[in-house]
Amino acid sequence: MVAVTPSPLPSSLLDALLRMAPLDVLLFDTDLVCRYAALAEGSLFGRTPDQFIGRPAAEIFPPANGDLRTALTLAAESAAVYNYRPYRYTLTTPEPQTFFCWSVRIEAVSLADYRGREEFRGVLVTLADVQDLADDNDRMTREVDRLQREVSQLRQQMVAAERREAAHRESRLDLRSVVGNLLTPAMGYLQLLSRRPHVLRGQPLAQTIEEKILPELRRIVEAMADDDQAPPPIGDR
Amino acid sequence: MAAHAPLVLVVDGSPQILEFMVLLLTAEGYQACAAETLEQVEHTLDARRPDLVIADVSVPGLRPFMVVDHLDAVPRTRGIPLILCTAALHELRREPHRLRRPRTEVLRKPFDLDQLFLCVDRLLAIDHPTVAPPNPHHTC
Numbered sequence: 001m002v003a004v005t006p007s008p009l010p011s012s013l014l015d016a017l018l019r020m021a022p023l024d025v026l027l028f029d030t031d032l033v034c035r036y037a038a039l040a041e042g043s044l045f046g047r048t049p050d051q052f053i054g055r056p057a058a059e060i061f062p063p064a065n066g067d068l069r070t071a072l073t074l075a076a077e078s079a080a081v082y083n084y085r086p087y088r089y090t091l092t093t094p095e096p097q098t099f100f101c102w103s104v105r106i107e108a109v110s111l112a113d114y115r116g117r118e119e120f121r122g123v124l125v126t127l128a129d130v131q132d133l134a135d136d137n138d139r140m141t142r143e144v145d146r147l148q149r150e151v152s153q154l155r156q157q158m159v160a161a162e163r164r165e166a167a168h169r170e171s172r173l174d175l176r177s178v179v180g181n182l183l184t185p186a187m188g189y190l191q192l193l194s195r196r197p198h199v200l201r202g203q204p205l206a207q208t209i210e211e212k213i214l215p216e217l218r219r220i221v222e223a224m225a226d227d228d229q230a231p232p233p234i235g236d237r
Numbered sequence: 238m239a240a241h242a243p244l245v246l247v248v249d250g251s252p253q254i255l256e257f258m259v260l261l262l263t264a265e266g267y268q269a270c271a272a273e274t275l276e277q278v279e280h281t282l283d284a285r286r287p288d289l290v291i292a293d294v295s296v297p298g299l300r301p302f303m304v305v306d307h308l309d310a311v312p313r314t315r316g317i318p319l320i321l322c323t324a325a326l327h328e329l330r331r332e333p334h335r336l337r338r339p340r341t342e343v344l345r346k347p348f349d350l351d352q353l354f355l356c357v358d359r360l361l362a363i364d365h366p367t368v369a370p371p372n373p374h375h376t377c
Contacts, residue, residue: 173327177295180324180346181250185257187347192261195350199264216253 186216318360
């Protein structure tokens with residue numbers, strides 16, 4: 001079976017398909033004059049595709065509103081490709097400002113005829129509306145920033161709480177140590193009285209209690225009172 | 238007090254504890270001396286090597302275990318039997334390797350007197366196996 005090369009599609013069909021595509025397509029020649037336009041919404045900046053053809057890029061994308069014109073110029077001169085995702089463009093008109101957000105691709109193009117001779121050289125500009133996507137992205141970015149700030153604050157609070165807990169722990173250990181030391185002679189003398197009275201032979205019981213036991217018990221009470229009144233750890237201040 | 242009665246050095250930051258310990262040990266037939274500072278410890282060690290040291294881990298003005306380090310720094314006193322008598326057990330938990338020191342026991346403050354003398358007898362028996370407890374009154 002012999003393969004049959006399909007006949008090329010008519011340019012009007014291609015033009016219709018481009019106009020149906022969800023993006024704006026503009027084709028400029030090397031003088032940056034618009035030679036073709038296919039617009040997703042049927043118009044752009046209040047102009048129909050026919051109103052774009054023959055207009056210079058400087059008129060379509062005024063320099064005050066962004067650097068698309070610069071990119072167009074560079075593409076025409078150097079065959080560079082520029083991708084902007086997203087590109088926010090503000091159209092300043094006598095009416096209220098209109099805000100656009102596109103995914104923009106600018107690239108030099110060179111079209112040859114069937115004999116390979118250059119038929120057209122220029123710059124292709126495609127604009128895809130990504131306003132909603134960009135807005136969602138911005139909103140999510142702000143939300144991420146907010147959550148990161150919250151996480152950072154929580155981390156700081158956790159570190160502060162851990163420091164406070166460590167300080168409290170040290171304070172409790174110190175108090176235990178102080179109380180243990182104060183109880184040692186008091187309990188020691190009580191044990192002597194009950195188990196080894198010969199050690200305290202000659203010393204009146206009342207004297208032992210008044211001079212050796214009660215003072216230590218009072219110091220324990222003072223130590224615990226001091227601990228209650230101690231300033232809070234630095235982390236709490 | 239017998240001339241050959243073992244000498245016990247007590248090191249503590251509390252004068253009340255030192256007074257009590259000297260009273261107790263002396264009454265039970267030991268020779269006892271007290272030290273509150275590192276200088277006093279050094280003075281005692283220079284005069285005579287004690288048979289046993291009872292020391293707190295944490296003495297005011299000294300970093301923890303400084304007395305132990307001082308004992309073990311000198312060959313003459315290295316390895317002296319030691320009772321770490323302390324309320325600061327958290328210091329021992331921070332340096333558990335201290336418990337691996339030979340002939341060393343731990344007694345938590347406030348301590349039971351009978352437990353104290355059990356430790357004392359156990360540690361002194363290593364160097365003085367034939368010496369009976371000095372005082373028949375104390376129970377082990």
